[in-house]
Every structure is written in C-alpha cells, then in structure tokens.
Amino acid sequence: MIEEIEPHEAFPYKPPTIEILEKYPHIFNLKEPLPPRFFKVFFDKTLAFILLIISAPILLLLKLTFIIEGWAIPENKGPMFFYYNGVSAGRIIPKYKIRLIKTKYIEPEGAKRHDWLAYSAEWTPDSRTFVGQFVKKFYLDELPQFWSVLKGDMSIVGPRPLSVMHYDRDRAQGNVTRFLLRGGLLGLGHINKGTSEMGNPAYEYEYVDQYLKRSSFGLLCLDLWIIWKGILVIFKGGGH
Template structure:
C-alpha cells in the first residue's frame, strides 16, 4: 500500500508543479515585492524523526520569530500572506518536498524540533513511522499544533485507517477548501 500511495504522491506532485509553474512564478514575484524573501525554509521533524527542510511561501515578515504558528502574532502576517493562507497557496512549494520524498501529500503535519510535547506524544504513538504530509485528518478537522495530545491521537487514528480511499478523500476535501492550517495568535 505504501508504494502505491508513494506513486500517487510523485504523480500528483510532479503534475502539480508542472501545471502550477506559472502560478508559482507569479506568487514568487509578488512575494519578492511583499517581503523581499518569498520562500520560507525551515527545519522540521520528518520521517522516523529525521530532519528535513520544509519549503513554503512566506506569509509573515522575515523578522518574525521562528515559533510554531499558533505562538506567532497575527500582526506578523503580511496582506499578501493573509491571501496565501486563506487560499492555502502558501503550501504549493511543498509539492517539491513531496517529490523529493521528504513528505507525502497526506500525513501528519511536520512540526518544529522545539515542540517537545508534540514530539513526545507522536513518538509514543508511532506517528513518525510515516512521512509527514501537506494535509490530513487533523487539518480537515481544524485540529492544530496548539493541542499536542489531540493532534497526536488524530494523527495516529489517521495512519491506522490509511487506505487508498481515505488518501483520495483527504486530498479531495482539501482541494475543495475544507479544513485549515495552524491558527495564529490574535
């Protein structure tokens, strides 16, 4: 099953990057105008707890502290960043992470190495035995990293029930606009 899902990850990520290339270029140019630094690169906890560099479009000012989104101040988000977050376009560059094998389209959202409680909860539940993902059950149910135990339990449940139909269901619901990313402190 894992090899089949990896095949679809590669197929969809490559297709998305090819078809989305003009949009990616436009968003990159607007990002340069918005912050001077359109891409956000950050080390995250990946498959089997190994580090990888996550790539996203920058939605906050470059001088914003590197903390989990739910700990960041909403005043740090730029106007263009609000648009990117609302439309989920800030996630598009992660298709490159999927293509490289750092991530899957569907899986637990990768956390920062500073999120000790979440790392502990996920380790105890075997969540790191799967690649992190762009979307998943927690995102579709508006569960973010501010509730580490609930998030880890939801990730574990998702991984235990992962099959081809659920993989496609999570992708479909995400593309249709359901769910949200991590909340930002108001």
C-alpha cells in the same frame, strides 16, 4: 456539531488519551518507521509533479507581487521562500514555506539555524505582509511542500510534519504517529483545521491503524477521500 475556532497556538496537539492507548496498543509497540506503500508513493510523486507544474504560474505571479509590494513598502521586501527544520518519519527534513511576515519579525540567528521559532510571528496576523495575508488565507504557503513530496521527504497524506521543537514536545507527550509515518500535506486530523477537533490525536492513530490494515490500493482510496476533504477546507479560505 463541531465548533469552529482559531487555534491559540500553532500546533495544539494533545497527548494520547487512555482510549487511544487501549484501542491501539499495537501501534505503540512499533519500533521503526513504517515502510512505504507502492500505490501511495506512486500517487504522491505523480500528483506532486503535476501540481508543481500547475502551480508554477501561481508561484511566478506571487513572486511578482512580492517584488511589487517590496518596492512599494520597503519593510515588506525580502525572499519569498524559506524553510525551517521539520520532522518526518522521525527524520529531520527542510520544511519549505512561502514567507508571510515582514522580515523585521524574523529572528536572524534562529533563521540561520532554520528554527521554527524564528518565523513564529506568522501566527500573529499583524506581522503579515499584504501578500502574506492573501497567501495564508488560501494556504498557498504550503505549495513549496509539493517539492518535498516529489523528493520523498513527505507524502500528500499523513500527519503534519512538526518543527523539531514541536516534534520533541509531541514525543514527550507520548505520541508516536510522526515517528512512524512520513509527514503529509493533509491528514485525518489536519482536515479539521479551524475546529475544536484540531489537535485531537485520535485521527492520526486511526490513520496509522488504517495504514497497517489496508491493502496498498485501499490505502490510496482513503488518501483520495482525505484529499477531497482537504480541498473543501482550502476553498473555505479560513487560513487557520
């Protein structure tokens, strides 16, 4: 039985184990990001377009609640959207999010550089606005990333794109999955959010291995299963 826990840090990813190195040596021999797969890209862009349209009323409602909360509690006012620099397939991209925290917790110089550290207080629940608490609980802060999927910066399924500093740490630990694949909203490892398995790199290497072995349609079937598991995580409402 997997133990449910709240991570003590934002991205508790671990280095590859000896078992991973022995099981997937072919993955560590890859020198370039993997090419896109037709059905995966087509599905990603189609779903992202549909979900952006569906989520538009939700985003408008959230914007209204942001305005109302900012009017009622001045220290909570501020922009709804922001981004920090993340890495996807070894390339720096803007990772769009909905602001969860009061602006006084945002470090202004770091925010200008779009550093993750400027916004890291979102992992401290006391720093969150009332709307931010609700948004985080149901992962609504991830909605803007459908735009990144539509642009081709991300995928629906893949290893979560890390901030530059966390990506550098991940590579220094010997991991290569986030260099090889576009970052995703969901991944084999990410659907274990809130459990002791969060951060276990074995899941990410298993996905890369399946990416290499499966046909384009077979990979889409795997993505659909991961999406279903991700939906179950979202409806649990843990907000991890």
